[in-house]
Amino acid sequence: MIRRGIPAVVLAFAHVSSPVQAQAAEPTKQECVSANETAQDLRRVAQLRQARAELARCVSASCPGPVREDCAQQLKEVDSAMPTLVLVAKDKAGNDLGAVLVTMDGLPFADSLDGTAIRVDPGEHRFVFEGEGLPPAEKVVVVREGDKNRHISVVLQPLSDESSAQQPPTGPLLSGPTQRAIAVGLGGAGTVSIVIGSVFGLVAKSTYDNAYSNECLRTSPKCNPAGFQDMQTAYGQATASTIAFVAGAMLLAGGAYLYFTSPKMGHVAVGPTAGARGAGLRVSALW
Secondary structure (H helix, E strand, O other): OHHHHHHHHHHHHHHHHHHHHHHHHOOOHHHHHHHHHHHHHHHHOOOHHHHHHHHHHOOOOOOOHHHHHHHHHHHHHHHHHOOEEEEEEEOOOOOEOOOEEEEEOOEEEEOOOOOOOEEOOOEEEEEEEEEOOOOOEEEEEEEOOOOOOEEEEEEOOOHHHHHHHHOOOOOOOOOHHHHHHHHHHHHHHHHHHHHHHHHHHHHHHHHHHHHHHHHOOOOHHHOOHHHHHHHHHHHHHHHHHHHHHHHHHHHHHHHHHHHHOOOOOOEEEEEEEEEOOEEEEEEEEEO
């Protein structure tokens, strides 16, 4: 009798306590109203996923009829507006990858990719895809309200492929003929600059000698105003001559460097020339 009575008591206790526990899990009237109000606030700031979770609470049978009906209507509207994404990751051969971890805005989002659509709030989101032994891939997406089953795809490549793809190309930036043509052009510009410097130097000396002999009576303190003006002009011409000589030398040096560092397919000749009309520098090239 005792052994047969114990199960009866236990069954009776379980029968009485189960409805109590189930009833305790249902939201109260105040919790239903609070969930409804919270969901409306979340919808206004486009946090649809959290709004949906609140609305799922206030459609419970324990909620008042008007609240339950309002929550059901809102839940329908949220489901219609909430975007869904289908995340896809592939390897370099185009094969689908399933064992991929995905974070959204720095928070866990998916621990694998099985082709199912995932609910997401509208707005701009930063997704990071990580596969075992593969470098992560990042993608920024602007998700629009009402988008359904939008596919977001990335390609995960091995580190070796990524490093080789990012390695800058090697080799000369300019072809041999182009580099030599630029070098000859610089040499010509340098020659012209040296000739101009020579002209300014000669003119400066002539201006100075004329002022010193004719306007200053071979002594600077006795210069008249015109003599002082000519002296200043001579100094300016001398400065221009110096600048032209320095620029010419730099252009010639740059041209020579470019030419002699280019692939050798010919030769260049640079040398002075002299004739009845004056002296100069001759640059000739053959390739």
